[in-house]
Amino acid sequence: MSKPNRPTLIYPNGNDKILSRIIDISWQEAIPASTDGLPIWYEIVYAEYYDGLDEPNWNTIAVVPQGTKIFQWKIGNYFNNKEIRVGIRAVNSRGERSDYSISASNILLKRSNPSTPSVVNPVPGGRYGGSIDILLDESSIEKTSSQRSRYYIYFSSNKLNIPLSPVIQGVPIGAGPLTWDTSLLKPSDDYVLTVWLADDSGNKSIETNIENINIVNEGFFLIDTKPPSGYIQVNGGDDFTKTRDVSVNLFAYDETSGLQSMQFIENDISKSPESYINFKYYKISEEEGSKVIKVLFQDYGYNRTNQVEKSFRTIFDLSNSDIADISLDGETLWVGCNADDASYLYRIDDGSALVGSVSESINALGILNSIVYISCKTEDGTALIYRYNGYTIEECISLTDIASEIKTMDSYKGSLYMGSVGGNIYKYDESSVTLLSSFGSSIHKVYSDSSLLYILFNNKSSIVIYDGSNFSEVQI
Secondary structure (H helix, E strand, C coil), X not given: CCCCCCCEEEXXXXXXXXXCCEEEEEEECCCCCCCCCCCEEEEEEEEECCCCCCCCXXXXXXXXXXXXXXXXXXXXXXXXXXXEXXXXXXEECCCCECCCEECCCCEEECCCCCCCCEEEECCCCCEECCEEEEEEECCCXXXXXXHHCEEEEEEEECCCCEEEEEEEEEEECCCCCEEEECCCCCCEEEEEEXXXXXXXXXXXXXXXXXXXXXXXXXXXXXXXXXXXXXXXXECXXXXXXXXXXXXXXXXXXXXXXXXXXXXXXXXXXXXXXXXXCCEEEEECCCCXXXXXXXXXXXXXXXXXXXXXXXXXXXXXXXXXXXXXXXXXXXXXXEEEEEXXXXXXXXXXXCCEEEEEEECCCEEEEEEECCEEEEEECCCCCCCXXXXXXXXXXXXXXXXXXXXXXXXXXXXXXXXXXXXXXXXXXXXECCCCEEEEEECCCCEEEEEECCXXXXXXXXXXXXXXXXXXXXEEEEEC
């Protein structure tokens, strides 16, 4: 008697990591399958703890007829992190068996990780009180292997230095809405809710993070006695306009309760309060001359600013293309104009007077202690600043820093602050220049309302506020 010829196992053949719940076991039949013509069939088996020395404890997967070359083994969730070997052999009608064809090395059967949870509530940036209903969308999890997993829900806050802390753990799927008691949490607008699924074998889903949850509950109240700060910008930073319709950008912030409302004042007559917005179109009177826009800002603690003012000038006898910059010093208006042959500095008070010229194009004017400073465009992009001392225009500042060309200037607390095209802020105290900070974004405007210094950037939705000691970035 002779044994049936042994088939050859093709897949799985070892060193496989299988996450699916179905394995396609395939093999090649011997030719001929039987030397004596007896009918045969195939026994497909698996074994754990295969060492190659002792006879393994083979477990039957299936018995299939001759002519079959593939079998789908549905392994379900029985195996997890199991290393096995698969084998196949032929058996004939006399009970004679061939040798096993066995996978060359171990096969790792591993459950797939649970699905990523979907959170319906809370929502990013939402504002909540003493409790939050946590709503989970489980439609994609039902009738899948993830249904046997459990929820793990945590929270954290960077501003309050709260590390990842549990809300609730080990909640089965289908448990229904969950309530997060936030009544004892301190108010903050940067809470993060972190949710994941994990099964009994420790397999963990991808985390879902709901960020910037704002919790202001009845268990705490905010003491807000400090008024907001604000700044007004006309026509994107201009100090003059040729039209009655101007665009007003309003920059205001309140570190405690937030901005609630604003009120415009015209000719000492207060207009009706309105909700705070950061952009508004405004129509000014037709007379040429100096104009002042006044605004009050109020926070939710009902603290109001003093009048926030922006002075500028209507000029109808010069084209906008002539004017590089304008600065007001009391009742005196200083105007820098660029022309084809040179750039000129004018003084306008009771009359108009040309006081001097420079050969470079003017970028900006600044005034410190009634001295006019003139920043100019340079070919190499470095800083060049002149000053008018009352008699003549003379060079006073020259820097070699790359991209230090000054685009904007304003005085604050007895010094001149200068913003460069490369994003640097310089301080000039009439004797020396100091680099205060580098922001990496081109500076559009530097402006002071006496109490604070505001720094605006090109193509950036935030401003930086300087109090004389520290810089703070505020989103707008």
